Amino acid sequence: MRKFNVTVNGQLYEVEVEEAEASSAPQRAAVPAPAAPAPAAKPAPKPAAAPAGAGDPIKAPMPGNILDVKVKAGDKVKTGDALVILEAMKMENPIPAPRDGTITSVAVSKGNTVEAGQVLATIA
Numbered sequence: 001m002r003k004f005n006v007t008v009n010g011q012l013y014e015v016e017v018e019e020a021e022a023s024s025a026p027q028r029a030a031v032p033a034p035a036a037p038a039p040a041a042k043p044a045p046k047p048a049a050a051p052a053g054a055g056d057p058i059k060a061p062m063p064g065n066i067l068d069v070k071v072k073a074g075d076k077v078k079t080g081d082a083l084v085i086l087e088a089m090k091m092e093n094p095i096p097a098p099r100d101g102t103i104t105s106v107a108v109s110k111g112n113t114v115e116a117g118q119v120l121a122t123i124a
Contacts (some may be wrong), residue, residue, distance in 0.1 A: 060116055066108050071121065076101070107122075
């Protein structure tokens with residue numbers, strides 16, 4: 001199973017795509033699937049689970065791929081600590097904590113694709 005974030009009519013959905021058969025290029029076979037109408041129906045419950053924990057949202061400054069998530073809910077962080085590594089335009093960009101606090105939720109996982117402004121985590 002691979003997870004993807006898909007935006008449909010401005011609504012963000014997290015979908016899981018399962019490969020039907022092994023192929024010589026599994027990434028190519030899996031990438032178009034999230035755009036198909038059928039998977040969009042499956043993640044309908046996900047937006048309900050998406051509300052972040054208490055605190056301030058930390059948003060993606062640009063679209064890209066999540067290479068690594070350095071924190072989990074409950075972690076205490078200091079200003080400038082790397083929370084997530086976001087790959088954009090072939091560059092790895094650490095997304096820093098904007099202030100000291102506790103991570104109350106993490107909304108992304110390694111391998112996710114995110115859009116600019118999408119919530120990555122929440123800090124209180």
